[in-house]
Amino acid sequence: MTRQARRSQELLHPTQQAQTPRNDVDSPTEPLGAIADGDSVSVLTDNTASAGTGNGATPDARGGSGALKKAPTIRDIAHAAGVSPATVSRVLNHDATMSVSDSTRNTIITTARTMGYKKRSRRSTSSAASPLHTIGIVQPPVLEQLPPQMYYYYVCSALESRLTADGFGILRFYGEGTDTLEQALESDADGFVVISPMDPQVLLRLERSDRPVLATEMDPLFGGICTSVAPNYITSIISAIDYFLAHGQTRIGLLCSDFQYQHNDMHFDDSFLRTFRSYLSVPKLFRTGYIYRGDGSTESGYELMKRAIREHPNDLPQAFFISTDSMGVGALRAFYEAGIDVPGTVSLITYPGTPVVKQVFPELSSVTVNTDALGRTAATAIERLVSQTDDSARLSWSIKMSTTLELRGTTINTAIANIQR
DSSP: OOHHHHHTEEEEOOOOOOOOOOOOOOOSSSOOOOOOTTOOOOBOOTTOOOTTOTTOOOOOTTOSTTOOBOOOOHHHHHHHHTSOHHHHHHHHTTOTTOOOOHHHHHHHHHHHHHTTOOOOOOSSTTOOOOOSOEEEEEESOGGGOOTTHHHHHHHHHHHHHHHHHTTOEEEEEEOSSHHHHHHHHHSOOSEEEEOSOOOHHHHHHHHTTTSOEEESSOOGGGTTSSEEEEEOHHHHHHHHHHHHHHTTOOOEEEEEEOOOEEETTEEEOOHHHHHHHHHHHTTTOOOGGGEEEEOSSHHHHHHHHHHHHHHOSSSOOSEEEESSHHHHHHHHHHHHHHTOOTTTTOEEEESSOOGGGGSSSSOOEEEEEOHHHHHHHHHHHHHHHHHOOSGGGGOOOEEEEOEEEEOOTTSOOOSOOOEEO
């Protein structure tokens, strides 16, 4: 495993007032204390020779007498007991709200005891209390938290704040590749929240781990793969198009991502592009030549808009919807260098309205996502999912967060108030 991969997983316990771990649970054997979901400790078994014994035996990683066995995890106990990891976690942590039969409870406690799963020894007498559940958060690499990734940073910040305040532990997984996915699957997380866009196949693999999965970016075509709390992309772009049309701007262009994926041998495109194409095709206003695709960065927006200006010297779109604020900043620079007036000649509306839209002149009009509300709602949803023990935990549902069209300096603003969709 590379150094970056080793650093990519971090366990965070919520900061709470120091408490003495409970050890008064009724069990058929010796009580187990409160156990953190992600704890995995080395345990000397009955046939293991302790250091300093008369024969001088030391632990042997190859196994056999004197071997230091790999410590069991929550998932190991769940597999042996025939229950979910979330159920094991709640039983061992004395969750009073847990609805489980005495037989199942005793089976879990007995299995944990037999496998040698014991409470981690705390190095500090004032350590934080163990969380009842641990949530794995899959997010973009921490060193790349720049636009457009800053949007995901804001969502993740609100998500983590709520989870921590509610007593949940957090496991962070940085990146979107195979290594990150494998680390997540091998972890003791009780559920996962995926922050950035991800191929449906990746979400399906997480779902098959028999743990709840929630996505904060979900293509409308795949809402049934897992539970999602995401912005309403369809009404977001439609609100911008309607605004342009209301001001007589019928030549409308689009700058969007080049994100594409396949599912069940079918090819799928950017969700903004699909909505843009279908909505403008009805009044016969869609033009393929007005579509420009890039990686979402400022430089990409700059280069794409310079290309649009070159390709349309006499029929440049009167308005553009731009799917990232960063691309909008680059586009604004291209218009400035070309001497094209914004919004007099061309209007711009960007998405999702991160603070960068107010750091340029003129300020960018935007369809704005309330990232704080999105993160808090996602936290509430995943908390509910990992706490359910009946079949309802297997159901997928979708929450669409409304967005707000906020008019600033890059649109023709006449007597039309901000529009919430």
